[in-house]
Amino acid sequence: xxxxxxxYTKDHEWLDLAGDRGKIGxxxxxxxxxxxxxxxxxxxxxxKIVQGQSFGTIESVKAVSELFAPVSGExxxxxxxxxxxxxxxxxxxxxxxxxxxxxxKPDEVGGLLDASQYTDLVKS
Amino acid sequence: MDQPPPxxxxxxxxxxxxxxxxxxxxxxxxxxxxxxxxxxxxxxxxRTAGLFDVSHMGELEIAGKDALAALxxxxxxxxxxxxxxxxxxxxxxxxxxTFVDDLVVYRxxxxxxxxxxxxxxxxxxxxxxxxxIAGVGDVVIMDASSRYALLSVQGPAASRAVQxxxxxxxxxxxxxxxxxxxxxxxxxxxxxxGYTGExxxxxxxxxxQADRVWLALLQSGGDELTPCGLGARxxxxxxxxxxxxxxxxxxxxxxxxxxxxxxxxxxxxxxIGAEALRVQKAKGTSRKLAGFELLDPGIARPGYEVxxxxxxxxxxxxxxxxxxxxxxxxxxxxxxxQANATPGAEFDVDIRGRRTRARxxxxxxxxxxxx
Numbered sequence: 001x002x003x004x005x006x007x008y009t010k011d012h013e014w015l016d017l018a019g020d021r022g023k024i025g026x027x028x029x030x031x032x033x034x035x036x037x038x039x040x041x042x043x044x045x046x047x048k049i050v051q052g053q054s055f056g057t058i059e060s061v062k063a064v065s066e067l068f069a070p071v072s073g074e075x076x077x078x079x080x081x082x083x084x085x086x087x088x089x090x091x092x093x094x095x096x097x098x099x100x101x102x103x104x105k106p107d108e109v110g111g112l113l114d115a116s117q118y119t120d121l122v123k124s
Numbered sequence: 125m126d127q128p129p130p131x132x133x134x135x136x137x138x139x140x141x142x143x144x145x146x147x148x149x150x151x152x153x154x155x156x157x158x159x160x161x162x163x164x165x166x167x168x169x170x171r172t173a174g175l176f177d178v179s180h181m182g183e184l185e186i187a188g189k190d191a192l193a194a195l196x197x198x199x200x201x202x203x204x205x206x207x208x209x210x211x212x213x214x215x216x217x218x219x220x221x222t223f224v225d226d227l228v229v230y231r232x233x234x235x236x237x238x239x240x241x242x243x244x245x246x247x248x249x250x251x252x253x254x255x256x257i258a259g260v261g262d263v264v265i266m267d268a269s270s271r272y273a274l275l276s277v278q279g280p281a282a283s284r285a286v287q288x289x290x291x292x293x294x295x296x297x298x299x300x301x302x303x304x305x306x307x308x309x310x311x312x313x314x315x316x317x318g319y320t321g322e323x324x325x326x327x328x329x330x331x332x333q334a335d336r337v338w339l340a341l342l343q344s345g346g347d348e349l350t351p352c353g354l355g356a357r358x359x360x361x362x363x364x365x366x367x368x369x370x371x372x373x374x375x376x377x378x379x380x381x382x383x384x385x386x387x388x389x390x391x392x393x394x395x396i397g398a399e400a401l402r403v404q405k406a407k408g409t410s411r412k413l414a415g416f417e418l419l420d421p422g423i424a425r426p427g428y429e430v431x432x433x434x435x436x437x438x439x440x441x442x443x444x445x446x447x448x449x450x451x452x453x454x455x456x457x458x459x460x461x462q463a464n465a466t467p468g469a470e471f472d473v474d475i476r477g478r479r480t481r482a483r484x485x486x487x488x489x490x491x492x493x494x495x
Contacts (some may be wrong), residue, residue, distance in 0.1 A: 035146070035355070036163040038447035039421050039454075057476070059423050061162045061446055062355055064476075083421070087163070 001028065001119065003094055007109060008118035011068040014094060017109060023097035024070060026058065026089060029122040034060040037089040040082045042067075042099055047075045049101060051108050056098070058089070071108045073101030134179035135273045135331040136338055145353060151244035153180040156353035165356035166449040169320055170490075173279030174352035175341055178319075178326070179334065182246030183272045184253070187236040188263035195237055197260065198253055198396060199229060200379055202389030206231040211300045211317055213387050216249060217397030221378040221404065225249050226369050226387075228317060230302060240274075242369045256396070273334035277341060277349070278324030278360070280492075285345030286325050289337075290314060294325070308340035319357065321364025321490055359446050362455065365415060365488030371426050372413060372443040372457050380404040381459065382413045383487075411440065414465040415487035418454040420480045423447055424473040430458050431472040433481070439464065442473060448489065455489050456482075 006014040012030035016023040031037065039059040049055040054066040055075075077100035082088065088096045103109070113121065131154035140147065145156035156177065159165060168174050186194060195203040201214035208231050216224035225245040230238040241249045250267050257263050277286055283294045292305035292314050302315035310333040318324035329337050342349055358368070367373045373382045380388075380401055388401055418424060424445035429438040445456030456473075464471050467486050472479045 035158060036161050036449075039423060041422070059447075061359060061449075062157070064423070064425070090161075 002115040004115040006094065006115065007070065007112035008115065008121075009068065009070045009112060010121060012122075013068060013070045015070040015109070015112060016097065020103050020106060021076065021100060022071060022073070022103060023100045025097045026067070026093060027118070027122075028093045030065075031090045031093045034058065034063060034065060036061050037086045040086050040089065040098060042078050042082075043075050045075050045078060048104075049073055049075065049099075051105070067098065069101075070112060071101065071103050072105045073103045075099050076102050132180070134177055135334040136177045136179065139335050139338060140177065143351065145351070148354065150354055151180060151242065153243055155180060156351075158353040158355045159351045162353075162355035162359060163449040165350055165352040166359050168350035169279040169322055169352065169356065169360055170450050171279070172348040172350070173277055173281040173285055173324070173345060174320075174350050174356065175285075175338070175345065176276040176278065176352050176357055177273075177334075177338070178276050178357075179273040179331070180243035181274050182241040182243060182249070182267070182269040183274075183328075184239040184241060184246070184250055185232075185237065185266045185268045186239065186253070186257075186263060187266075188261075189235055190261035190263045191235050191237055194253075194257045194260045194263045195229065196389075196392060196395060198256060199227075200384075200388045200395065200397065200401075201229070202392040203229055203231070203237070204392065205389075208233050209301055209303065211302055211315060213300075215379060215384065215387055216252060217379060217395075217401075218375060219396055219400065221380065221397040221400035222375045223369065223373040223377065223379070223382070224252050224375065226367065226373060226384075230315065238268075244370065271330070272328050273331045273337075275327045275329065275334065275337060275341065276318055276324060277327065277345070278318045278320040279322045281345070281348040282322070282324040285341060285349045286314070286327070288344050289340055299323075308337045310337055312337070319364075319366055320360035321366070321488060322360075322492055359448060362444050362446055362457070363448050363450055363488065363490035365490075367413070367457075368444060377413070377459065378404060378409070381409050381411060408462065411459045411461055412465050413443070413457055414460045414484045415489060416456055416458060416471075416482040416484050417489075418456075418473070418480055418482050419470075421454070422475045422478070422480050423454055424456045424458075424475060424480070424482065429474045430460065430482075431474065431479070432464060433470050433472055439471070450490055453489075455485075457487075460484070
């Protein structure tokens, strides 16, 4: 269910780490809670994001939710395809990255949850 | 500390939960928000048909020799136009012409009417009417809500799902008429009404039989009938330009401002709110409810402030807003100053600090093609 290759937060974001860069998305649990996603508001390339703070919003038909940064960093890429197909967050949450960042505080990764810890979190 | 009262449950509550519906508190009720997803349910209603549990709605009955006279005084629309077997959209108004509630009046017999009212307003409406009919004469009002479950089958395939279960000839029923009969071997009333902008039926049955009728409908409809929740009901009604009590109309907005002059019986005698509405109709109002679409991405949600383009100072508020599955646009309703409310006029919505351009468009946003 939750890929072991990803790291997770209690706010239901995931981080796909490769070297000093990571892609960020929302978990399957998050997309289920949201319902049909219709709009994702993301920061521009170059924006600095801070762990635990909001970097954007995700809207479903019924609700709008903040997106919280799993790590601190600088945005190096934004998934432009979500503008046209925001519903791919529902269809493929762990494959639909929102932004890619260059980590500025790599040791923050150590505090994130692994797949089994996250699975326990959303089960309870 | 006061505990909020426990949520009320419709007779289908355990069916919804057993089916895995996502539940939500609405108007004091524990209701299904969605079954398979708002978008999928919405599109199913536009393309084939959807099945909704709307048993939370209230049913008030008014009966007696003077029942019509009482309704003519209490309700905005002209109930004398109704023959037994016909229904009519109407409203309870204050003396200021604002909404106590909006409702559908069914004429059961010449001296007996059924009013279907909003779930959150059942007690308020009952008290409002009971106080005001005391002097009218031979008329009683009764809250019969617990005697009815209400199922709604909506969409172009609605007749195909319902007809096999009933001897009532649906093809001969015009819109806003109803008939008593049996459905899935249960005695009930079938009404050609709804809240989605589609053809459809609302089916009144005894609560004890609701689950049986629900299952029979799903079986009869097969692939063409999708169980739906309140989420899709809201996006469907908004596309169809239908007002929602508590959002688009309430005790601070009048029937004229809300664009509901067509449910006012202007030529009937006096009724509560008539004087205020006649003044507004003659002199005009400073604001009105307008439909809009956003020109930039985002959703304008209820309560968001509205501004004239590139100007400070709020001029109104969004009352409803969503991304429509059918039209793939972000639409909504807002009370706007008359000068900003004509189709084509542009204004700004403050979406969490971001000014987003919107354009007034005519309502309804969606109109079904006539078959």
